[in-house]
Amino acid sequence: MPVPSLPVIRELVRCYQAFDAVAGAHIRSLGLTAPQFDIIATLGNTEGMRFKELGEKTLCTKGTLTGIVDRLADKGLVRRVASPTDGRSQIVQLTAAGEAVFAHTFPAQIGYMDTVLAEVDTERMARLQQDLHYLRGILERKGKP
Amino acid sequence: MPVPSLPVIRELVRCYQAFDAVAGAHIRSLGLTAPQFDIIATLGNTEGMRFKELGEKTLCTKGTLTGIVDRLADKGLVRRVASPTDGRSQIVQLTAAGEAVFAHTFPAQIGYMDTVLAEVDTERMARLQQDLHYLRGILERKGKP
DNA sequence: CCACTTTAGTTCTAGTTAGAACAATTGTCA
């Protein structure tokens, strides 16, 4: 007898929406959109990476990624560098200004979320993380054709 | 000592993204976008409701809701009716065609997600639902100014 | 009663999303 999916799905969606509202508002107060923050956070502490890798890590589609990187480049926070090994490919990396923004915003956001979740039950969060990981594994398998 | 938020947040985001990819693709195969489906599902089995109520239930902002309802109205699936009690307000309700689409797509989507999650550990899902509900409660409280 | 405040939904802007089409480059295999 399969478990009815609606209640747990609804809770997953609602919980995510609540998180997105809280986290997104704080990120925007730092001067970035959530997707821009995600790109910067992914590039932080790396030498850069190809668009393809960046898209895989952020689950961002090619067309969207181009737009976001364009706008971050306009802000002077990232740059494109031709790949040394593949004529089709480009490396996206943080500029010095981008690294400064990363150094400022990443700890600020993590710190903020830490305070938001300061009162949570530790054991419960560890359990939640494992259960979410389990569910994600199933969803990702089903998502493959 | 607060629990570091990054690991559980990351898992929440990843799990949601995996769900969104699977569910969204199926909804689109039914001829609707995910937000359109959400509106139709919310209006299903009701006599309709004001924009404000609809927005609260779907967590959709006013400007976005207007656009979605416009497009659903263009498809003939919903209609606007002047509120009998408030000259500023309108009731949004499913048309007969909209109700037929609801009757077809809602069980199809629920059934699909049921099959996707057919193999899950029942106890684990019940636990997950409770833990997500707990986390959501905290996030929603912190989201209030 | 009336001035002022709040509310409802629309319009608008900047940014994001899914996904298709495209040109240029690389990879594969006979």
Place this chain on the structure above:
DNA sequence: TGACAATTGTTCTAACTAGAACTAAAGTGG
């Protein structure tokens, strides 16, 4: 080697998101 397939990032379209500004209607309180 060369034809063809696959890959890379860009461009494009339709739709969605946050949030501000707006007009018209309702609510509030002196």
